[in-house]
Amino acid sequence: MELQIESAGTFDVINVAGRLDLVGANTLKDEIRRRLQDRRILMILNLHKVDFINSSGLGALVSVLKDVRLANGRLVLCDLVPYVQEIFAITQLANVFEIFSTDQEARVSFTEQSATI
Amino acid sequence: MSRPENDEVRLCLPARTECLSWVHLFVDRLADDHNFGEKKKNGLSVAVSEAFTNAIIHGSLGDESRIVEIVLRNTGEWIQIWITDHGAGPAELPPEMTWDNPDWRRENGRGLHLIRKLTDELELTETEGGGLTIKMGFFTGEGRPAHLPGIKIDSSTK
Numbered sequence: 001m002e003l004q005i006e007s008a009g010t011f012d013v014i015n016v017a018g019r020l021d022l023v024g025a026n027t028l029k030d031e032i033r034r035r036l037q038d039r040r041i042l043m044i045l046n047l048h049k050v051d052f053i054n055s056s057g058l059g060a061l062v063s064v065l066k067d068v069r070l071a072n073g074r075l076v077l078c079d080l081v082p083y084v085q086e087i088f089a090i091t092q093l094a095n096v097f098e099i100f101s102t103d104q105e106a107r108v109s110f111t112e113q114s115a116t117i
Numbered sequence: 118m119s120r121p122e123n124d125e126v127r128l129c130l131p132a133r134t135e136c137l138s139w140v141h142l143f144v145d146r147l148a149d150d151h152n153f154g155e156k157k158k159n160g161l162s163v164a165v166s167e168a169f170t171n172a173i174i175h176g177s178l179g180d181e182s183r184i185v186e187i188v189l190r191n192t193g194e195w196i197q198i199w200i201t202d203h204g205a206g207p208a209e210l211p212p213e214m215t216w217d218n219p220d221w222r223r224e225n226g227r228g229l230h231l232i233r234k235l236t237d238e239l240e241l242t243e244t245e246g247g248g249l250t251i252k253m254g255f256f257t258g259e260g261r262p263a264h265l266p267g268i269k270i271d272s273s274t275k
Binding site: 021 | 166227235
C-alpha cells in the first residue's frame with residue numbers, strides 16, 4: 001500500500017493506493033498518528049486507488065477516526081470505488097464515516113467549514 | 118464436517134502476513150478460472166483473506182513456524198474452501214457482539230461477520246488437536262442458490 005500526502009492549507013489530503021489489509025492497516029495508522037502529533041487534525045482520505053479492503057483495513061479506519069475525533073479533528077473519506085462502497089454498505093460503516101463521492105466535494109466541505117468558523 | 122478426499126488443491130503456508138499476497142494470487146486465479154464477475158471475485162477474495170488473517174492472528178498467535186492449511190474443492194456448482202489453523206481454537210466474540218447483531222464500529226471482531234456476509238455457506242469447527250477450521254462455500258452460478266446450505270457454528274464458537 002502507498003500513501004501520497006498533499007497539504008491543502010488547513011487540511012491534508014491523503015491518497016491511499018493498493019491493498020488496505022493487515023499490512024497496509026499499520027502503515028496507515030502510523031502515518032495518521034504522526035500527523036495528529038504534528039497537530040494536523042483535518043484530513044481527507046481519498047480511497048480511489050484502494051483496490052482491496054478487508055476487516056483489518058476497516059479496523060484501521062475506525063481506529064484513526066476515533067483518534068482524529070479525540071483530537072477534535074475531522075476525517076472524511078472520498079472517491080470510493082464500487083467494491084469498497086459495497087464493503088462499507090455491508091458493514092454499515094457508511095453510516096459511521098462522512099463519505100463524499102468525489103475529492104472535490106470533500107475539499108469543498110473543508111473550505112466551507114473554514115469559512116463558517 | 119466431511120473433508121475433501123479427491124479433486125482438491127491443497128496449500129500449506131507458514132502463518133506469516135507476507136503469505137497473504139500468495140493467498141490473494143491463488144484466489145484471484147481461482148476466480149478468473151471460473152469466470153466469476155467482479156462482485157463475486159471480490160467477495161471470494163475478501164472472505165479468504167479474512168479467514169487466513171484470522172488463522173495468522175488468532176490461530177497461530179504470532180508463531181510463524183505454525184502452518185495454515187488451505188484446501189479447495191470444486192464440485193462444479195460450488196467452490197468450497199477449508200482454512201485450518203492449529204492454534205488455540207475458536208476465539209470468543211467480544212461480549213457485546215452477537216452473530217445476529219455485530220457492532221461494526223469496533224476495531225476488532227468483525228472478520229467472521231464479514232465472511233458470513235460474503236459466503237453462501239459457512240461452517241466453523243474446532244480442529245482435532247486444537248485450532249479452528251473455517252469452511253466457506255461459494256455458489257458458482259449467478260446470484261445465490263435457491264436453497265442455501267446455511268450457516269453452521271459449532272456451539273463452542275459463539
